Amino acid sequence: MVADESNRQKNAGASKKQAELHKQEVTVRGGKFDGLTKRNEDYLFRLSKALDEKGLAYEDKEDTLDTMYAELKEKQKQGITATRLYGTVQERASEIIDGPKKKREEPKPQKFWVSALDNGLIMLILFCFMYALLGFFGSSKQSQSNGGWITLLTTSVIAGIGLAYFYTAMLPQNLNKHKHKWVHMTLATLVLIIGWMGLFYLVALIPTSINAALNPIVYAVVGVAAFGVRYYLKGKLGFQRFLR
Structure with missing residues (x-):
């Protein structure tokens, strides 16, 4: 019932x-x-x-x-x-x-090697102009203490690779894979800093007779040439970062 x-x-x-x-x-x-x-x-x-x-x-x-x-x-x-x-x-x-509004497409992240080349050229340009200015307006001791051509090239290469690694690690799709994002960000930053400091230490061991400082005019010319190369590659590879 x-x-x-x-x-x-x-x-x-x-x-x-x-x-x-x-x-x-x-x-x-x-x-x-x-x-x-x-x-x-x-x-x-x-x-x-x-x-x-x-x-x-x-x-x-x-x-x-x-x-x-x-x-x-x-x-x-x-x-x-x-x-x-x-x-x-x-x-x-x-x-x-x-008509329906088109959704704004988010720019695709650069490939790792493109980002490394982009950042490497940026660092090469900045260091070249810095060395050139110190060479023109600083003392000879200051110019030599900045390091030579090996320091310039090695720093630019490692900085390009390191920054590409850092930017890739900081992409939202990569951060979202980690439960504790701040830990991932801290570790990525520490890896970049420690790697860079270790590089400077190793390069400093190279004798100045090999790693000689260049004439400031040479640094200026290399900097201008690197800027031109990056400007050309920006249209070909779609560099997304600085010096637009």
Whole structure:
């Protein structure tokens, strides 16, 4: 008996819901958008008016509204409203007139070797101009203490590779792979700093007779040449970083 009473209550509740749903689907105006809920019907009438104000051709407007009408009759059975499906009336009208907005494409990350070459050239340019300025305006001891051509080339290569590694490690898709992002960021930074310091220490062991400082004019010429190479490769390889 208890089970029968429970089933009767469930059936009564279901019938009540169906009746309410049927009541919602009785349109105010009838005819053109018959069968839609009051809210969806009103949406299409307001959209029709908005399209008239925007000057859309009558045939195009009717075709669009007929398509939306058929789609809404199916979707509203799932409780989906026109606003949820299409956005506001003004947004939908603008989309019909102007076409759907294109999503802005995010720039793709550079390949590792491209990023390494890019950053390596940047460091070469900066160091060349720095050495040139110190050579022109500093003392001879200062110029020699800056290191020679081996220091310049090695630093640029390692800096390019190191920074490419760092930028790659900091990409959102790579950071999201790690549960503790700050730990990953700290480790990537430490690897870069320790590697760079270790390089300077090893290069400093090279005798100055081999790793000799160049004439400041040579540094300036190399810096200008490196800038020209990077400017040319920027269009070919799509460098994304500094010195644009």
